[in-house]
Amino acid sequence: MKTIIKNGTVVTASDTFKADVLIEDEKIVMIGTELPAEGADVVDARGLLVMPGGIDAHTHLDMPFGGTDTADDFYTGQRAAAFGGTTCHVDFALQQKGQTLKQGVEMWQKKAEGKTIIDYGFHVALTDPTEESINEIPSLVDIGVCSLKVFQAYKGAFMVDDTALYKAMQKTKEADIMLMTHSENGDAIALLTDELVSAGKLDPKYHLDAHPREIEGEATARAIAIAAVTGAKLYVVHMSCSDSIEQMAMGRAKGYNVMGETCTQYMFKFEDDMRVPGFEGAKWACGPPVRTPEDAQFIWKSLRDTTLQTVATDHCSFDYEGGKNGRNAGKELGKEGWHKIPNGIPGIEDRMPVIYHNGVNGGKISLNRFVALTSTNPAKAMGMYPRKGTISAGSDADIVLWDPKKKHTISAKTHHMNVDYNAYEGMEVEGMPVRTIIRGTTVVDNGELCVEKGFGKYVYRKNPQIV
Ligand SMILES: [Zn+2]
Numbered sequence: 001m002k003t004i005i006k007n008g009t010v011v012t013a014s015d016t017f018k019a020d021v022l023i024e025d026e027k028i029v030m031i032g033t034e035l036p037a038e039g040a041d042v043v044d045a046r047g048l049l050v051m052p053g054g055i056d057a058h059t060h061l062d063m064p065f066g067g068t069d070t071a072d073d074f075y076t077g078q079r080a081a082a083f084g085g086t087t088c089h090v091d092f093a094l095q096q097k098g099q100t101l102k103q104g105v106e107m108w109q110k111k112a113e114g115k116t117i118i119d120y121g122f123h124v125a126l127t128d129p130t131e132e133s134i135n136e137i138p139s140l141v142d143i144g145v146c147s148l149k150v151f152q153a154y155k156g157a158f159m160v161d162d163t164a165l166y167k168a169m170q171k172t173k174e175a176d177i178m179l180m181t182h183s184e185n186g187d188a189i190a191l192l193t194d195e196l197v198s199a200g201k202l203d204p205k206y207h208l209d210a211h212p213r214e215i216e217g218e219a220t221a222r223a224i225a226i227a228a229v230t231g232a233k234l235y236v237v238h239m240s241c242s243d244s245i246e247q248m249a250m251g252r253a254k255g256y257n258v259m260g261e262t263c264t265q266y267m268f269k270f271e272d273d274m275r276v277p278g279f280e281g282a283k284w285a286c287g288p289p290v291r292t293p294e295d296a297q298f299i300w301k302s303l304r305d306t307t308l309q310t311v312a313t314d315h316c317s318f319d320y321e322g323g324k325n326g327r328n329a330g331k332e333l334g335k336e337g338w339h340k341i342p343n344g345i346p347g348i349e350d351r352m353p354v355i356y357h358n359g360v361n362g363g364k365i366s367l368n369r370f371v372a373l374t375s376t377n378p379a380k381a382m383g384m385y386p387r388k389g390t391i392s393a394g395s396d397a398d399i400v401l402w403d404p405k406k407k408h409t410i411s412a413k414t415h416h417m418n419v420d421y422n423a424y425e426g427m428e429v430e431g432m433p434v435r436t437i438i439r440g441t442t443v444v445d446n447g448e449l450c451v452e453k454g455f456g457k458y459v460y461r462k463n464p465q466i467v
Helices: 074-083 101-112 131-143 162-175 186-198 206-210 213-230 242-253 280-284 293-304 331-336 351-361 367-381
Strands: 002-011 016-024 027-032 041-044 049-052 054-059 086-094 119-125 147-151 178-182 233-236 258-263 310-312 399-409 428-438 441-445
Touching: 002 367, 002 399, 049 367, 054 074, 054 258, 054 310, 054 351, 054 367, 074 086, 074 428, 074 441, 086 101, 086 428, 101 119, 101 131, 131 162, 147 162, 162 178, 162 213, 162 233, 178 213, 186 206, 213 233, 213 242, 213 258, 242 258, 242 293, 258 293, 280 331, 293 367, 310 351, 310 367, 351 367, 351 399, 351 428
Parallel strands: 002 041, 002 049, 054 086, 086 119, 119 147, 147 178, 178 233, 233 258, 258 310
Antiparallel strands: 002 016, 016 027, 049 399, 399 428, 428 441
């Protein structure tokens, strides 16, 4: 099977140029001008950008949290991703207490099986740091897992202490695995939570008081220090504020193997959105919490100056009004108290258009930087480059045809995510994907899904790079 994409403008993390792209079966085989089209399906990309498909390095599909499960499973979440121009994601498999890390991955493989639309990999989260689990870490590379997550927060659930963090980093260093941290000080959060709840402070806005910015900065600095001592590669997920990003800038300036991710919502949702009267603020409960417009500006600056190198979503969808009509319970579980709100914000579908419109059209980042932040850098950091994350001979033909003039108003009424609200409701964006191609096959074309469930393939990942 041959396909040729003609007349488009190819955009990579480094270059923008007019060229045809020839695809044979699942791979890009040639890029050039006036390529011969005999025997190939011709796709006319006149007026369109030809970019590597988006890669979301941080998602939670079909994830249990606080007595319920996310609204999106692998089918609805990956389908939404494809509509939004994302062709690959890396989801978090959680080790269960008493189980091995590999059993965690197997459990998540089962959740994905038969439902996939886009390509995917798994990080695994170390939640039961027994000696066996720590010793198991290097063997993760055998099952294509080259990233291990450690929570410095969620005490009593996922959190591990600094002893476990240190030992895990020694092992990830040994096996060339990326160590990822959720960096907030879980001890402080647990104490603050108890204080607030016992004082009867139960409205959603108190979620903010339990997650002060200083302790995100502190935990980030601690993770960076341990990475420096052990020599581990460290990827700090969902960085939300200047307190933590400044620590990242310092760590990178010292030459440590550290890098940071932010997520779309931290540039658009703020503390004031959680402080509204009533329960509405529950929609934006996530950890670390949403911060301030000043932090958003700091994040944009940090994305531009390479202090931050990836934009992910941390997609974790819970209905605002769930638990009815056969739907999973959602945010309403927190009506008795903010500490019972399932944490998370949906966004797997919106990341690419929202960052493109506000970042590129908004003059905050270049087009090439957009590709780097949303595709190339996550591919490198997660051990998938150059198979994924670029347009190059030999790479998977994961391509998004992007119409820079197409306008769209984001809304829960029209989105494809299986959740009853949208974080970017009413946002008018200019620049939308019109065709999503994965391994040479058109997956979404002009608003139509073109593949069956099960199309997406598991990606074996290795050799993660600090970008
Ligand atoms: Zn997450």
